[in-house]
Amino acid sequence: xxxxxxxxxxxxxxxxxxxxxxxxxxxxxxxxxxxxxxxxxxxxxxxxxxxxxxxxxxxxxxxxxxxxxxxxxxxxxxxxxxxxxxxxxxxxxxxxxxxxxxxxxxxxxxxxxxxxxxxxxxxxxxxxxxxxxxxxxxxxxxxxxxxxxxxxxxxxxxxxxxxxxxxxxxxxxxxxxxxxxxxxxxxxxxxxxxxxxxxxxxxxxxxxxxxxxxxxxxxxxxxxxxxxxxxxxxxxxxxxxxxxxxxxxxxxxxxxxxxxxxxxxxxxxxxxxxxxxxxxxxxxxxxxxxxxxxxxxxxxxxxxxxxxxxxxxxxxxxxxxxxxxxxxxxxxxxxxxxxxxxxxxxxxxxxxxxxxxxxxxxxxxxxxxxxxxxxxxxxxxxxxxxxxxxxxxxxxxxxxxxxxxxxxxxxxxxxxxxxxxxxxxxxx
Numbered sequence: 001x002x003x004x005x006x007x008x009x010x011x012x013x014x015x016x017x018x019x020x021x022x023x024x025x026x027x028x029x030x031x032x033x034x035x036x037x038x039x040x041x042x043x044x045x046x047x048x049x050x051x052x053x054x055x056x057x058x059x060x061x062x063x064x065x066x067x068x069x070x071x072x073x074x075x076x077x078x079x080x081x082x083x084x085x086x087x088x089x090x091x092x093x094x095x096x097x098x099x100x101x102x103x104x105x106x107x108x109x110x111x112x113x114x115x116x117x118x119x120x121x122x123x124x125x126x127x128x129x130x131x132x133x134x135x136x137x138x139x140x141x142x143x144x145x146x147x148x149x150x151x152x153x154x155x156x157x158x159x160x161x162x163x164x165x166x167x168x169x170x171x172x173x174x175x176x177x178x179x180x181x182x183x184x185x186x187x188x189x190x191x192x193x194x195x196x197x198x199x200x201x202x203x204x205x206x207x208x209x210x211x212x213x214x215x216x217x218x219x220x221x222x223x224x225x226x227x228x229x230x231x232x233x234x235x236x237x238x239x240x241x242x243x244x245x246x247x248x249x250x251x252x253x254x255x256x257x258x259x260x261x262x263x264x265x266x267x268x269x270x271x272x273x274x275x276x277x278x279x280x281x282x283x284x285x286x287x288x289x290x291x292x293x294x295x296x297x298x299x300x301x302x303x304x305x306x307x308x309x310x311x312x313x314x315x316x317x318x319x320x321x322x323x324x325x326x327x328x329x330x331x332x333x334x335x336x337x338x339x340x341x342x343x344x345x346x347x348x349x350x351x352x353x354x355x356x357x358x359x360x361x362x363x364x365x366x367x368x369x370x371x372x373x374x375x376x377x378x379x380x381x382x383x384x385x386x387x388x389x390x391x392x393x394x395x396x397x398x399x400x401x402x403x404x405x406x407x408x409x410x411x412x413x414x415x416x417x418x419x420x421x422x423x424x425x426x427x428x
Contacts, residue, residue, distance in 0.1 A: 034184060069364055
């Protein structure tokens with residue numbers, strides 16, 4: 001009887017629910033990436049250094065994000081998941097309001113931590129609902145719609161943020177509040193509509209919850225049994241995410257400082273480029289993973305993409321054209337995104353079905369620490385060490401990403417040989 005009910009529940013895919021959750025994922029990334037849009041204004045208005053800007057973009061967001069990602073796992077099978085998702089949105093919306101009102105670095109860091117905490121619980125809850133509610137024959141495409149929403153959100157953050165700043169510069173030349181404060185308040189408001197839509201929707205039926213301790217013990221045992229392979233795999237994935245996140249965090253500032261674009265124009269230009277490049281990178285990764293065959297693992301794709309991104313990173317500090325710099329930054333983000341998606345696609349085959357939900361959370365927590373927290377922060381530290389002027393910021397970005405890419409290539413090639421036996425064992 002239980003099997004029959006499960007099949008009947010999977011017979012159709014609730015398209016409106018998938019669309020609503022993907023919209024939430026898109027809005028999460030719009031709000032998450034706003035500090036990259038506002039970075040030039042934050043630097044001028046509050047006198048922040050590049051190290052402090054990197055701290056806000058990376059570690060301040062990632063600390064509670066990682067904790068929330070792991071701690072929220074027991075909520076994955078709650079009967080009130082849609083209301084929990086609305087609560088997640090309220091949490092990161094509060095963080096945006098606190099950020100808009102902040103005058104000290106400590107206040108801004110607390111605000112970013114609130115954004116990270118809310119989004120940490122939202123992403124796995126929403127992804128679990130999509131996997132559970134979508135019909136098996138549509139599940140892969142539903143998940144792809146959800147993940148593609150993140151890249152669209154990152155691009156729209158730059159586009160919409162640039163448009164809002166340009167509008168404020170034209171119609172509010174001397175505001176009582178700084179333009180970046182009004183930007184955060186304006187971008188927080190649409191979240192209210194999403195919260196109402198989630199609360200008003202009927203809750204889907206929850207599935208039984210497996211014992212958390214048992215699953216994590218299985219994951220720990222798997223890691224101990226293949227510690228070298230797992231470590232190298234995580235290193236390759238983390239390096240890929242670091243490249244994408246570091247470019248996304250600093251590209252508008254590079255275009256503003258080194259190419260002479262206004263903050264609004266820099267965000268608009270890079271956002272428009274990324275709106276094409278990021279989904280294309282996901283699409284290319286999906287094709288390569290599906291067509292790879294038995295002789296080409298996802299880690300081969302990771303290594304190849306990171307090798308390809310290195311010459312792009314090397315050329316970025318040498319260009320004197322804003323168009324060329326923007327195109328190179330977007331192309332490097334595309335190739336880095338291809339590597340990151342390939343690494344994510346290869347993970348489920350290495351874990352048994354009972355381990356995949358918790359394993360995904362551990363994976364996301366790790367790449368958040370390495371990619372989201374470490375990359376933008378280290379680029380800011382290196383930039384401050386170089387001093388202002390010239391191409392110091394783009395050189396810092398290039399050096400940090402280049403070191404990560406080299407480490408990722410080496411780790412992916414080392415892990416490649418051992419992955420196939422583990423995947424075969426997990427499939428049993």
